[in-house]
Amino acid sequence: MTSRNPFQYGRELAGAELVDREDELRVVLDTMEQAGRLFMIGPRRHGKTSILHAASEQAEERGIVVLRRDAEAFPTLRQLAESVVAGAADRLAGKISRAGAKLRTFFGALRPEINYNPLDQSFSATITRQPRKQEAMMLTTLLDGLDRMAADSGRKVAVVIDEFQHVLKLQGPGDGLAAERQLRAAIQRHRHVAYVLSGSKIGLLSQMTSDPARPFYRLGSRLFVGPVPRNDFRTFIRTGFESARTNVEEDAITAILDLAEDVPYNVQRLAHSCWNHARAREQSGTLSTTDVNQVLDRLVRRDDPFYTQVWNRLTAVQQRALLALVKTKGVGLFSHATLKRHELPLSSLRSAVQKLTNSGIARPEETMGSIRHRLEDPFFAAWIELFVARN
Ligand SMILES: Nc1ncnc2c1ncn2[C@@H]1O[C@H](COP(=O)(O)OP(=O)(O)O)[C@@H](O)[C@H]1O
Ligand SMILES: [Mg+2]
Structure with a gap:
């Protein structure tokens, strides 16, 4: 019998795969529906990207155009902006033949060039290189254009930026506060675009949004993403093992959660290996705490070259x-x-x-x-x- 390992890690989960997070999903979805502004803040490995992914899918089903980008995936601010312009061409410009003209109307100051690749039906965009000092300006021009384009298309639009703190880093040295101020002014003006800004640098983002001296103070509501409640995770793990017709001791489940310190990524990763371990065993037995410790030991040894490198x-x-x-x-x-x-x-x-x-x-x-x-x-x-x- 082959069946799929129910414990998945290292990728964006879909809504149906998420344990708990109903409240978080609703808040993100409401923000998208109502052209609101939301800061989602939480440590890495806790499922922020998965929440954004799941909420975006649900929003798209309701006809909202979601432009979701991971700021850390772009080496420069211009490339991030180009990707958003390409997304706007793809989703909001209407007929392909008119896309170039449309974009020049809304993003004129950026002088966008649009290319359409019929092979994979994708758009790409280039915008004129800006002097580094004016990159913040480029971002506000981009978002202003997007707001007008959303109004013109009659569609609801949501801009989702994952690892948002990286945008500020890409802006580089200079007057960061001035850049933040411009960005705030733009975001505040917009009526047709929702903003969901998510990030892992908790200290930085909390400070940015709670310090009255900072431009992003009270710009939107804040959603803190913490661990998944233990009892929900416990049920999920038990069910996962049952699907493999494997018994698991309650203490072993506790051990998984303890050793992973309730960090969702680590819980899934350890549970994944435990599941494989249990399935590979000749005589089916019950997964015990000793097994869990053994599996973690093996996992850590396998990752030794990586940890050694970080340590050194x-x-x-x-x-x-x-x-x-x-x-x-x-x-x-x-x-x-x-x-x-x-x-x-x-x-x-x-x-x-x-x-x-x-x-x-x-x-x-x-x-x-x-x-x-x-x-x-x-x-x-x-x-x-x-x-x-x-x-
Ligand atoms: N609600 C959840 N239920 C189950 N597993 C989760 C959940 N949230 C996160 N995970 C696990 O953590 C991994 C990383 O999640 P991710 O969304 O990339 O986190 P983040 O963006 O906060 O770093 C996922 O691939 C999954 O294995
Ligand atoms: Mg993430």
């Missing part, structure tokens, strides 16, 4: 800071006892943790007034325990 790129101080983070589980990281045990001065530890955060290895988690530092990939902690901490 760190400075000695960052390595010690990371070790301290793993040993304390990120609680009371800056306490006197920790500093002493790991022989790190407070200032060094602070700046090392900041660098680990910037490079996407660690992330701060603020809950109920206290702060805990976690690894974005909990299995990296398992690798450190296995190969570093023991020495």
